[in-house]
Amino acid sequence: MENGNSEIAVSDPEFARLRDEHHHHEIRLHELAEKSRLSEDEELEEKRLKKEKLLLKDRMEAITRNHREEVAS
Numbered sequence: 818m819e820n821g822n823s824e825i826a827v828s829d830p831e832f833a834r835l836r837d838e839h840h841h842h843e844i845r846l847h848e849l850a851e852k853s854r855l856s857e858d859e860e861l862e863e864k865r866l867k868k869e870k871l872l873l874k875d876r877m878e879a880i881t882r883n884h885r886e887e888v889a890s
Contacts, residue, residue: 822877825884832880839873842866 826833849855849863 822881825881829880829884832877835873835877835880839870839877842870842873846870 822832822836826836846863846866849859849866852859855863
């Protein structure tokens with residue numbers, strides 16, 4: 818993560834929460850990827866986690882963009 822994002826995480830609790838949730842999803846997806854075969858439930862979980870992770874990233878990018886705009890003004 819960039820230094821600017823670390824600063825945002827300190828000043829913005831929502832960003833920090835999103836970052837932590839994104840990290841937890843990444844860990845779980847890595848665990849699922851290491852399995853040789855996924856159950857049907859695990860396949861659904863994997864799809865859900867990937868979608869949620871993308872949504873979290875989009876929201877973090879929006880917060881970062883807003884922060885940059887505020888700093889620039």
